Amino acid sequence: MESYATALLYATPFFIGLVLVEILYGRFVKNQKHNVMDTVSSLSSGLTNVVKDSLGLVLILVSYPFLLEHLALLEIKSTWLVWVVAFIALDFAGYWNHRLSHHINFFWNQHVIHHSSEEFNLACALRQPISNLLGYYALLLIPAAVLGVPEKVIAILAPIHLFAQFWYHTQHIGKMGWLEYVIVTPSQHRVHHAINKEYIDKNLGQIFCVWDRMFGTFQEELDEVPPQYGVLKPAETWNPIIINFQHLWRLMQDAWRTRNYLDKMRIWFMPTGWRPKDVKIKYPVKIIENVYNFKKYQPETSTVFKGYALFQLIMTTMLMLFMFYNYSEIGFDGLLLFGAYIFVGIYGYTTLMDRKSYAVWIEVIRGVAGLALIYLTSDWFGLDGFLPLGSYWVAVYFLITIFGGIYFTFFEKSLISPDLVS
Known part of the structure; x- marks a missing residue:
């Protein structure tokens, strides 16, 4: 996990930098595809995902090394060939995992966060799950295991394959000619993220679009059908942690409420x-009927509050990067505590962004807890060893968090204002 944390130490600023480039480009061409609160929510979701993954918080049902040991029938000798086969196998597995996530109730919960933004931009690419707590993905790599693809090759290519899916989350690139027949392009992925009936559950490929064409899930972007983004059951929150478990909570409620015992079991699959019919009638859930005429989630916010949300995002990102930088020195127990602070922080300020009255208590408690930890340890997880008086600056951040929570809950008049990036 330490090597993964090191990779994230460099990858995170790189991806955030590309998001900033897209924002600046949108401003330059007067065609902005971002708004502050949605982008803060998207990037915050990305932070929760990388923290969770860096800590290895997943229950592995079956590992790739186990499958390789028991299923390998061949051993590919050629160096270049093994990398090609491995990448194709990863993409094939990715297609079916993606398809599973779209078509089965239980698995949709781990993917809904990625579709929850009602915008489509590079930031929403970073809306990645923390609810994927069961590690079953290796089962989809059985073809690679049978062919004897080494574990090391899969381990190296897997993050590359994931990162290569970032660039096509944009509205600023049109159709790409002959490449539309080879790889997944921005045009194809706009279709995938759209909630238009013509586009739902289409274009599930990750790098190569050949799988969609082979298995009947390909759909071209149509000029007469402009994509509308989000999910049909809108999240209506900026809190990525809540979004990660919204669908699961609904499934649990429906399974509990239905009187049909068969439905209690089969709802998950x-x-x-x-x-179930009985709960569908008795407990209706809001669903977007007209995708061209629905109100996007946008609680009233002032320019000052948008700036405060950006401040919280920046500080949380900096703290997380220090966690990755000092990963080996902090120790696993310390990393769990550090990760918990980041999660609670994101939960707190995104709940405040939702204008929830109870957010102030989260902010005050996490601020006081942070100050208490600094007081008791005379440091912030070893930060003073890298940055003189670093823990004092973190203490100032926690003080700002306390007063910010109080101010934006009780004193600020929330006025609609032009978006900072539009």
């Missing part, structure tokens, strides 16, 4: 969105 039915097509995404399926609900």
Whole structure:
């Protein structure tokens, strides 16, 4: 996990930098595809994902090394060939995992966060799950295991394959000619993120679009059908932690409420969105009927509050990067505590962004707890060894968090204002 944390130490600023480039480009061409609160929510979601993954918080049902040991029938000798085969195998597995996530109720919960933004931009690419707590992905790599693809090759290519899916989350690139027949392009992925009936559950490929064409899930972007983004059951929150478990909570509620015992069991494995008839009637859930005429989630916010949300995002990102930088020195128990602070912090300020009255208590408690930890340890996880008086600056951040929570809950008049990036 330490090597993964090191990779994230460099990858995180790189991806955030590209998001900033897209924002600046949108401003330059007067075609902005970002708004502050949505982008803060998206980037915050990315932070929760990388912290969770860096800590290895997943229950592995079956590992790739186990499959390789027991299923390998061949051993590919050629160096270049093994990398090609491995990449194709990863992409094939990615297609079916993606398809599973779209078509089965239980698995949709781990993917809904990625579709929850009602915008489409590079930031929403970073809306990645923390609810994927069961490690079953290796089962989809059985073809690679049978062919004897080494574990090391999979381990190296997997993050590359994931990172290569970032660039096509944009509206600033049109169709790309002959490449539309080879790879997943921005045009194809706009279709995938759209909630138009013509586009739902289409274009599930990750790098190569050949799988969609082979298995009947390909759909070209149509000029007469402009993509509308989000999910049909809108999240209506900026809090990525809540979004990660919204669908699961609905499934649990429906399974509990239905009187049909068969429905209690099968709801988890039915097509995404399926609900028992009795609870569907008695407990209706808001669904977007007209995708061209619905109100996007946008609680009233002032320019000052948007600036404060950006401040919280920046500080949380900096703290997380220090966690990755000092990963080996902090120790696992310390990393769990550090990770918990980051999670609670993101939960707190995104709940404040939702204008929830109870957010102030989260902010005050996490601020006081942070100050208490600094007081008791005379440091912030070893920060003073790298940055003189670093823990004092973190203490100032926690003080700002306390007063910010109080101010934006009780004193600020929330006025609608032009978006900072539009």
